[in-house]
Amino acid sequence: MSSLDAREALRLDDVRKVYGTADNPVTALDGVTLRLPTGSFTAVMGPSGSGKSTLLQCAAGLDRATSGSVTVAGQPIPTGGEAAVTKFRRDRIGFVFQQFNLLPTLTALENVTLPARLAGRRVDRKRCATLLAQVGLGDRLHHRPAQLSGGQQQRVAIARALASSPALIFADEPTGALDSRAAREVLALLATAVRDHGQTVVxxxxxxxxxAYAGAVVFLADGRIVGHLARPTADAVAERLAHLTDAVAVAGV
Structure with a gap:
């Protein structure tokens, strides 16, 4: 592979993120190197404070790494002003958040078309309506968020994330606000986007x-990648996570 290969949906090279001051630095990411191929579904896990959220923020261009580089679909995240980074995200990255982040005054269809409108691109309402139908909301196009269940709102958020055909979708605790049945349905949708449409999800x-819905799990502890697990099961993930949590607790004693 070349150093900047579009077959890699995400590439991190020795990424460090340090908060605080020179006298009191806090290292959130400590030299993370990671390669994720296009068409993969990867879960990122670790004990509290392991750097999961910071990894997502730096990889998605929501925060700047202190050092190292981040590449999305063969293109490095710009190092210039915020406008360039914002355009980069709009063109290449989709987001699914725990709290849905839908605008309450807009319908489901309007929420899905919003990113294109904000970016000044042509709005393909037919495609957006098709995406909503594909996530099971073909009869809810004109409903506002308050008229939808939590699971339905998250389906709208998934359709919105897919609308721009992004190179990469970041999902931050996408089932955290859902009951178990809605959570399973949302996770199945993300897995289907990967399996049937070649989407890449982190x-x-x-x-x-x-x-366990992902194809692989990356484990973090103390800002470093400390393990991988392919074809995960819930039991195997829980066991690995328990060992990590215990190890972090012992180290902190």
């Missing part, structure tokens, strides 16, 4: 059952 989660 999901931060604390739930072993959610991680």
């Amino acid at each position: 999901m931060v989660t604390h739930d072993p059952a959610a991680a």
